[in-house]
Amino acid sequence: MLTALPDAASRLAALERDAAHQAALSAGDGRSWVRARDGVRPVVIVGAGQAGLVLARGLRRRGIDDVVVVDSAPAGSAGPWTTYARMHTLRTPKDIAWPTWGTPAVSPRAWFEAVYGASAWEGIEYFPTTAWQGFLQWYREVSDITVVPSTRVTSLSPTTVDGPLELHLDGPDGQWLLPAHHVVLATGIEGAGGRHLPALLADLPAERVHHTHDDIDFASLAGLRVGILGAGTGAFDNAATALERGAASVDVHMRRAAMPQVSPYRWMEFAGLIENYGSFTDAQKWAFNVHLSAVDQPATQNALWRAHAFDDFRFLTSSPWQHVEWTGGDIVVTTPHGIHRYDVVLAATGIAADLARRPELATVAPDAALWSDRLPPEAAAQNPGLAAFPYLDDDFGLVSRSAPERSALSRIHMFNHGARLSQGMLSHQIPGLVGGATKLAAALSRRLFERDSTALLEEYLAYDVPVGVQIGRRAQPASAPTPAAVASNR
DSSP: OOOOOTTHHHHHHHHHHHHHHHHHHHOTTOOOOOOOBTTBEEEEEEOOSHHHHHHHHHHHHTTOOOEEEEOSSOTTOOSSTTTTOOOSEEEEETTOOOOOTTOGGGSHHHHHHHHHOHHHHHTOSEEEHHHHHHHHHHHHHHTTOOEEOSOEEEEEEEOSSSSOEEEEEEETTEEEEEEEEEEEEOOGGGTTEEEOOOGGGTTSOGGGEEETTSOOOGGGGTTOEEEEEOOSHHHHHHHHHHHHTTOSEEEEEOSSSSOOOOOHHHHHOSHHHHHHGGGSOHHHHHHHHHHHHHHOOOOOHHHHHHHHTSTTEEEESSOOOOEEEEOSSOEEEEETTEEEEESEEEEOOOEEEOGGGSTTTTTTGGGBOBGGGTSOHHHHTTOHHHHTSBOBOTTSBBOBSSOTTSOGGGGEEEOSGGGHHHHOTTTTSGGGHHHHHHHHHHHHHHHHHHHHHHHHHHHHHHOOOOOOOOOSSOOOOTTSOOHHHHHHTO
16 A cells, blocks of 8 residues: 655645646747637647646647536546446556656656655556546646546537637536637547446346446445456456455456457557557558458456455356346346356447547548448458548548548547547557657647748848847946057056
């Protein structure tokens, strides 16, 4: 159990001073050159989790200050860390690269060592989840990023090719309209669709089935038999959470014969791939992701140990669910190895890509290109789930089916799981932010410069502020000897 140092507050204050000094050393002139035009914000970021916050800071470092960040969660609760992320530690190694934008003092390690000490950092392998949430809250504060909380995007509508994107918002003060030139959807793993609940669970009573991303009342599972479909890390974290809250028993069912032993994600975590994944051809990107889906990755060791610590936990392999029936008292699950009876079942079955399921994308979804539009039919049939992902341009923007060369959809940037095929699995996740956020910040800067290029050129041509050049000798203080006096004394 981590304990903050007694002087953590003063250490954090010193770290914040270091951060301000480092930012000043590397900030250039700090000139803000992009501003709202006719009430249209240059950039609106939807999502105040790690991806949205990092991007907002990166834009500011590029002189793009007039950025609005909104999030559907209450203040301080953005991201999954206080909801369905039920793991004790992150799944990413602690020493992964982080985009500091020239300010190392705002890195996760700098914060952790200030709060818990350098020896504590050496003693961990993965960042504790509660500490990560604490870091992100501090990062938002020290970056001076204002977030509009508890505010949902009910729809997102383009006007004209070059006109504003209209975000219709619903928040504590009611409904309002926010026009923006660019919209970044930093909306996490469900940002291109939603939770996948297998059809064989559709007829179960609603209170008897949950997806592992749901807000589950685990205390209500005390004394109950729980079955979990799926065996990713989340399955074991949810199993352990249920058992910790008093569940009578928990079974995790895996369709594979054995847990995978190789994690392709560990191979991915190098700068060459993270920064250059977009340079793959479409065929290479497709092969990359088909392979990733086929081999998958193992559940993390800590999650496995956490669940297996309970005598009432079972892990069943080669155990796909063939039939599920509600008897009025039991959920009867048929597998190749027999019948199992549960009171409640959890679906650890991930997400499905479907733009139409997202309120903010429902209007544009019919015209947004998917990977299925760019693949031969036989390739798309190889993995229909992957083929349903959006096909994005090199700036993370949606591509229009009707006007692929020039459309307002290109100003809707998917900095979320929807970028998996087009821009890389890691682009919006912790290991890939150093590449993904840097790339997107540079793209937004370029696009805004192109939009404002005429005005900027006119401003340059009209610039006539004198710098105060004086002709002749430098004026000397009254007490200083003149050059002539110095010569006469030689």
